[in-house]
Structure formats: C-alpha cells, structure tokens
Amino acid sequence: MSQVQSIVQSVSGRAVPLIGNDIDTDRIIPARFLRCVTFDGLGAQVFADDRSQLSGQHAFDQPQYQGAEILVVNRNFGCGSSREHAPQAIAKWGIKALVGESFAEIFLGNCLAMGIPCVTAASDALQTLQDWIAAHPAAAITLDLEAMQVRFGDSCIPVSMGEGARNMFLGGTWDACGQLVAQGAAIQQTAAKLPYVSWSR
C-alpha cells in the first residue's frame, strides 16, 4: 500500500490577490464542468464565468499574476457545495496555498485532504497583504507554517490554522487515508459497539 508522506513547513512563491467575500464553489468551478470522471483539465476552467464576464480583468487572467502559487482571498471563501473540483481546479491552475479571512468548512477539509494549506488572517492584515501584492506582483511571499506568519517584503502578518490541520502539514500526515486504513481492528471494534450495525436490516 502506497502512502503519500509529504511535510509542508512553508510555501513560497508569487501571490495573487482575489478580492471579494462569499466567493462560492459555483463561481470557482461552474457546475457544467463537473461533468467529468477525472479532475484533469479543471485548471483551465477555474473561475470560468467570472473570468469571461471580466474579459481579461480577472486576477487569474492578469499577466502579472501568471505563475502565482499563493492565493490571497477574503471572507467565507469556498462556500457552497462540497465539490472537491473547486480546490482541485485552483490547485491545477498552480496554487499551492491559500490565505484568507475565513474559509467555508468543507472547502477547508478538501484543501487539507489535498495537502493545500489554508490559513486565516485578520481582515485589515489581509487588505495590507493584498495591496502589497498588487504593488509588487513579481515578488515572492512566504507562508511559514512553523512560525505561523506570512512574510512579504520587510513585513509580516500573523496567521492561524486549526491545530489538527497544522500538525498534519508539519508532520507530513495530511493525507490521512493510509493512517485511517491502518486502524482496521479499532474500526471493527467501534462498528461492533454500534447497535445499528448489527440490526438485521
């Protein structure tokens, strides 16, 4: 059984700011692109409708942000459906980490399962960061999960992440599948204690 083990202590790269609250998963990847049996190809379709409406002015189309690896968003990013297609599309476009004021719960869980750290920061700090990136699109920033900060230029802002998730990135255990499967005996024991598991129907 193969198990992907990969420690994520920090992510460094150029960043792209995406301004707006409540950006939902239907906007990240419109439902028509979910008609697929693999996640391949989603990178080209990320934010498809928002991008076509902004005809070239969407951050993901602006030349200065091509090749960016850290996405900086605002409040309640990724709300809506559970579709992993949304973070998959963002990741396939090239994003390796997200910084935002808050993330929807299921979106966050999906990112964790994919090994993409999402950290939160205060809204004014985020605005500072987004403004700085807009002024310095060619500069790399660093998300440091050990120090729990984002560093940019001469500045840095504190960021947060759930303790469990952080441990999984730092310990390289964000891909929980192998760990879960390894508990076969304990799983069977728990199942055996649940009344409904043994009911005849």
Next chain:
Amino acid sequence: MSKGTLFDKVWDLHKVGTLPSGQTQLFIGLHLIHEVTSPQAFAMLRERGLSVMFPERTVATVDHIVPTENQARPFADAMAEEMMQAIEQNTQTNGITFHDIGSGNQGVVHVIAPEQGLTQPGMTIACGDSHTSTHGAFGAIAFGIGTSQVRDVLASQTLALSKLKVRRVEVNGSLMPGVYAKDVVLHIIRKLGVTGGVGYAYEFAGSTFEQMSMEERMTVCNMAIEGGARCGYINPDQVTFDYLQGRDFAPQADEWEQAVAWWTSLRSDADAEYDGLVVFNAAEIAPTVTWGITPGQGIAVTETVPTPDSLTAEDRELAGEAYKYMDLAPGQPIQGTQIDVCFIGSCTNGRISDLREAAKVAKGRHVVAGIKAFVVPGSERVKQQAEAEGLDKIFEAAGFEWREAGCSMCLAMNPDKLQGRQISASSSNRNFKGRQGSSSGRTLLMSPAMVAAAAVTGKVTDVREML
C-alpha cells in the same frame, strides 16, 4: 465545549481513536454516493491498491446529471453517459447497492435515503455533497465531504475530523398559514448570516420544529449548510419514530423496540451545554424570498430590497454586487418582480408534502403565458406517490410540466437550465451567480407554494393571498 448534546453523544460513540495530528478518526455509519463526486474517489482507491472496507454501508444513486425528460440510454450528453457508466461499474465491481434510474428507488440522494429508512437517528452519515446536512432531521450527524474524503470513507469507513462546536437554534411558536419550513430556514440564515454557522453544528430545537413533520425538518436541516453550519440536526422524537416505522431499512420486530430506546437515549440532555444559543419567534416569520446572490440575502415578501444604509459595512459590499447582478434596485418591493421560469423540486423541497402544497396553489389556476414552469419530483417514489394522488394532473392542467426525478435545475448539470438573464422562482437552496445553468441567470429562492404562486401570477406574490 458542548456537553451532553446529541452531537456529543453520537460523536463519542463513533470515535475510533485520536490521530497523531489530534484529529478524531470517526466511524461513518452510512455513506451515500452519487455520480459527480465519486468516480475520482474510486480512481484514487485503484491507484493505491485499496478496496472498499464496508461495501454494505455505502449506497449509491444517480441524481445530478440525470435528464428529467428523455432518460433513454445512452444519454444525449456523452459526458453524462460516461459518468453513468462509471458509477455502474464502480458500484458493481465493489459490491455496492446502486439505485439506478427505473429501479423505483432512484432520486436525489438526500430524498431517497430517508424515504427508504436508511437514514436513522444516532448515525453518522457522510456523502460527497454539501446538503448531506438534510439527514440531521432524524437526529443523525450528517455532513458533506469532498472527493478525497469519499476515498477515505470507501477505504476505511472513517474520516479524520475535528469536532464542531454546537449552537442551539431555537424557534418557538406556531407558523402562520402560508409560512413553511423553507421560510423558517431562510429567516434563520438571513438573521445569522451565511457564515454564522462556520465551525458549528446547529441543533434546531423549540416547539416550532417539534410541530414539524419529518419532511419539513429535512427542509430546515438541508439548508443548515447555507448558513455555514456543516451539519444541522433535530433531536429524534415520536414524529421521527412514526416516520421510520415500517420503512424498508428501518429495524423491525424486537429490534424496533431496542432502536427506539437507543434513539431516545441519544437526545440532548435537559442540562446539556452548548457553545451558543439563539432564539426566534415563529410568529415573526413571513414568507421569505431571496433578492440577492447568497441565501442570506432574504427578505419577507412584503419587504423592499434593503438599501445600503440599512446594512452593515460588511454586508454592503456584497449587496452592491447583488443589486447589479440581480438588476434589482435598493428600496424596490420584491413583490411584483416579474418571473421567467418556475422550478419546483430539489432535495430542499422536492418531497411529496412540498408537491402537495404547491398543487394546492396551482389547482384551478393557470401558469401565465410565456412562463416556463416545471415540477421535478425528488425521487421515483415521490413521483409515483404524487401520481397516485393525482398531483401530476393538477400541475399539468395548470400548465406546469411534470418531469422525471433528479436534481434538475437546482444546479443545472442536466439539460434543465436558465437561458441568458432569465430570472427564476425556485424551491431549491442556492441563488449563487450562475447556479441554475446560465452564467448571468438569476434565482429567487422561496417555498414551493410561493413558486406556484409566482407561476400563476407571473410575478413574486404573497402566497397568503391565494390560500
């Protein structure tokens, strides 16, 4: 941290252990899958050489891509056909029960599991679909997961999770005639916001929910996720037990008594501790309609679209985006807004009681010329029951189209879509930009009775005037 709530009890019973990260490994009692979020998960299993640990605890159906007019195979849409074949193969290879089209059991995943008695109190239920919160209506902990987590459940019947906090959302009193469960949940989301529930499970409690039928409770829990709460639940009671008794997968004979005793013991204790409490009065809830681009942007049908100065700074920005997208002006009454399309269906409001309420309004009236109105039963069983009651005839006589079961225009992954800037009155759960199949299409969420009222008047109408 909460203590003594149903959530705490069910969580503890399903806890397999603590992972090195500190997260809980939680056993999943019922895993539901559908065609959109499962094929990639099966592919991941194959890549890792893993098999399905408890195939009997996973149940599959098809709903999102299913056409509601012509269901002949192969589907006209080649991609939809490929997805059908993938779920057929994956369920067959892995020994998973699959409720296919025409089986009499197919339908929206959140409609079929309760109606077959698969959904039961005290279970943990997961599905690659955010509206899994629906099943919380039975006193289950039920939540949506992504595809990598679908893989984890297939491989281990467990998930790595951090425990949620529990907020008690109490609504007391009787609803006025013409006010439905949908209005209650739209009202709650309006008041608590679309992020109010992030990090929480919502326990819906109080006399209003106690008086509700199971189908109404499902409507409420269904939309917990629209308020940011990954799961919502209602403590099981006699209404729950009466609904379940005799259903295909409900316990029987001696086991039934054991089950009722166990389910009763799981109810939140009278002195349970919560991480928060909010209280609403049912008498203050009116038929509610959304005017914007999130389910939190709702107002009473008698109200006007909020003006920027009536909103908090936080809400103002999004409101600006919504006025523009929806082409609605601040201060404009929502009542009277012209409608192009009327959709009755979805896992929020596609059950038999929803269709009955809509049919009451449609009966003896007619859809206004130029409006497309259609009814999509939530499942094959709902369709059959509705036809046995003659509801299909009432709808057809009133000018509604009567369709086959599926998700349909709730998210428009099948041929049912808005065109261009069309505006819909919809009994579904999301009014996000582009949600109903046109990137500029607009959605007004409301109860099924309100949708029927909009269809026969051509505009947003207070259904209370028509009862």
